[in-house]
Amino acid sequence: MDLLIRGSELFDGTGAPPKPGMDVAVKDGRIAAVDQNLAVTAARSIDASGLALMPGIIDSHTHFDAQITWDPSVRPSPALGVSTVVIGNCGFTIAPCRAKDRDLVMRNLTQVEGMSMDAMKAGIDWSFESFPQYLGMLQKRGVVPNVACFLGHSSIRTFAMGADATTRAANSGEIAAMAKIVKDGMTAGAVGFATSTAPQHNGWGGQPMPSRLADDTELRALVKAMASSGRGIFMLTKGNVTDVPYLESIAAETGRPIMIAALLHNPTNPDGTFKDLRQIAAARTRGRELWGQVSCCPLTMDFTLQSPYPVEGFDAWQPLMKLGPDDLRRRLADRNFRQAVRDELARPAGVRLFNGEWDKIEVT
Template sequence: MHDLVIRGALLLDGLGSSPRHGDVGVRDGRIAEIGEVTDSAKETIDAGGLALMPGIIDNHTHYDAQLTWDPSASPSPALGVTTAIIGNCGFTIAPCRPADRDLVMRNLTQVEGMSLEVLRSGIRWEFESVPQYLDMLERRGAALNIASFVGHSALRSYVMGEAATQRVATDAEIAEMRALVLEAMRAGAIGFSTSTSPAHNGEAGVPMPSRLADEKELRALVVSLKDAGRGVFMLTKGGHTRMAFLEELAAQSTRPVVVAALLHSSTNPDAVFRDLDAARDATARGHKVVGAMSCCPLSMDFTLHSPYTFEGLESWKPALGKKDEAFRNVLRDPKFRNSMRKELATPAHFRLFNGQWSQVRVVESARKDLEQRSIAELAGQAGKDPLDFMLDLALEESLDTVFTALLLNSDEEAVGRMLRHPASMVSLSDAGAHLTFFNDAGFGLHLLGHWVRELGVLSLEDAARRLTGQPAAVFGIKERGVLKPGYQADLLLFDPASVNRGPNRRVFDLPGGHPRLTTDAVGVHGVWVNGVRIVRDGDLDRSRRPGRLLRDFA
């Protein structure tokens, strides 16, 4: 007798096979039988033609902090995600000594857009080392399965202290970091993560520690994965990091390399395709390199209080870390503005904002007549330069004006080509971070609704594969991501005719009542994690924690 049988579903196996109709029987948390199931069951669900696929594996999240106060990892499970990989980009909260906690939280505030008050009142610091952090996650449990990277920036701060943001590491420090990577890998980390991206700055504009690493340090740490015999190297790549160097690391470590963050820029339209082609060619040479791309348009809400949009610009440096009147004085300075204009007029390999003023809109202003209009249009009307218009408006309104910028991935023809590229992997939800700027935790539902049903760019079975079997294979996640007897019963039952993510809405449920953006699922009927139903018709049952901490990878 099965615990559960789902009858008459359109089965998408996660490997990209043609969909077929059938039943799935679940016993003891695993898929027991697929096809025509004749055994009886404690619970039977008539799928009535709904689609059943493995649960979505979200390979790029930042739930490291949130999981310590919210084991439901809201909103991901309600959006079909049954496994989340945390600790991307090198931004983990372990290892961390008690004395360094404030520094780590301050850095996250800046780079991941989390409020310091939320982190201070929310994070439960029941750990110091990576193994202790993993044990804590296991003890507390979660709604979904979790796998965690060991993060370079936390590691560097732990070993080098304040010098982590100031200089390259000595041989002795590299050896110590290497030993910690190995310790974390033995304890069950899924790999090693880092960032060389100039958009990644900590408090006061100080670069995140990993950005100070030279190639020697990176090589030593990545190649330690070879000694571990498993693990993936992921990095968020700055424009100066060469794909050829990353291929070398893949060759020397004999481990897969996942390169983020591939987003299409209309001002430099070929850049992502050069990276994807380089990844494809490396893989053809036997060195596995994968391009982590987003299937969502990247728009960001921001105020000048925390303008992540501009913080990666070289010319923004004089403003970084300044506060109050000193900050406003920099924004007023004509020399500062001119150097920004000059930089924006120069093409760059990868840059969040490239002066597309028609893509920047006013969302909330004391002057209601400005709302929903673009800076390009408003500046034109006022006979002003767009940068001057935006900064002057913000300064007039004590920097409270809310803007939104549609920055990247707005060209759907190009994003469609990226999606079909053999070296790409759908990724970059950044769930758990940037909580007030944007929210792509529903990226999987967006892929199924927008890119499959609305645009027809991918087939349903291929989209399902890209959300499940493909990331499971890249990250060596065992017995998940495929509908197969013996595999864990992580399942998503949905309606292909309506599936989508809903619009973003603001809720005030972070520690201390702080706001974040969230979104609801459309067309999701059920989500099961290890055979336990956690979502019923779109509603997450917060009392259940069937997720496991994953520690064993291929």
């Protein structure tokens, strides 16, 4: 054997109770034997008594696309047991990107993912332009966990349309250019194509993230471009504007699996996520491979009033998202603005990130 891990408390990853005092033997990169007191010798042996052993966690929803260019170990994930990360989720990534669009792309990530502009400016290695060059760069530099990378719709849109990506639908020439990027990206090794139609996904100055401007023609064209490779997952964060039957129609048309995020329980719409999951289950009985991405713990957010993600979907908040700190402070104190937010909260909404649950907000 190449490796013998002795005497651990073994979690096998099936959900079964852990077994104490287990040995695991590895040969040629694969588990060769699992038992108590294995009678084998190995080139390398690790005493794991008093420790737990488990399969690596696959983190299917990360946004390490920028960080991984300066931190190949994508801290803190490996220390938490993660051995595979999926990046490019929601279509928010940094590749492809032209030199002239770098600021635009970074500013969008500060808003939608709460990343520090200073950290990104100091850290991002921009020695790529295309998506295949980005993957090549990661491969050349090396990464600690396994990395699977989605093609990101918003980045592709910005690459094909420039600043117009956040303001309008694409024309047929632009859709063809995007489809080519998707095809080339699949050839280069992407695991699929990711997008977002969630209203709370806004970029710099409150402008919608580019993917939100895509119409049905564009979305179907790009998923088809992915499917033409014969593989790939279509991932989307759907928000409350896209429904499961629509996604089922795309799965039926392309024959590809669809990962639907982020199905988070919301107490003000207690059946919302369960309805989505029931529709997903029904679609699966019809042979469409739809997956609902749920979370094992409640979603929490750190935010500031300069970048208040939970309320950015509010109509009343839109004018504030373009303001600098001084103007913002004045508007936050404005009674009309405050009343407009209260009025909006009082109106029923489908699924809203924040629904006036003030008891859940902690000011620090």
